Amino acid sequence: MAHPKFEIPADPxxxxxxxxxxxxxxxxxxxxxxxxxxxxxxKKVMSFNPATDLDKIPKDEAHKKYxxxxxxxxKAKEAGKSDAEIHEVFEKVLKSTGSGHCKH
Structure with a gap:
């Protein structure tokens, strides 16, 4: 089977x-x-939308941090944080570099 051509997204x-x-x-x-x-x-991963598909993320150990x-x-977005602050929260939790104490 020939591998289909895929356009790599340009956005981060x-x-x-x-x-x-x-x-x-x-x-x-x-x-x-x-x-x-x-x-x-x-295809499933590429079509994932974090705003609407949270329930589609497996609840196993491999996906726990994500x-x-x-x-x-x-929650940071709902609290009115900026995009930069939201990304910072995401990265801190994902990389376990936060204080471990939620403020929201």
Whole structure:
């Protein structure tokens, strides 16, 4: 099966989603998934919208930090934080560099 051409997103969120999709596809490949299943995983990650798809993130250990980072970022957005502040919250939670005490 010929690999379909994929346009890599130019925006920062799109690029991060693309890198995540590649990582998930590689994990699917290592798990012995078929080409169709691997492409489905890639498409699912690429179509993910953090504003509406939080419930689609698996609640397993591998996705725990990412899920928590998104929840905290969404709370920061609801609290009126700037985009820079929201990204800072997301990164701190994802990389476990925060104080561990929520202020919201």
């Amino acid at each position: 969120h799109g690029k991060a989603r693309y890198e995540s999709a590649k990582k998930h596809a590689e994990a699917a490949k290592k798990a012995g998934k078929s080409s169709e299943e691997i492409h489905a995983v890639f 899920r928590s980072a998104l929840v905290h970022a969404m």
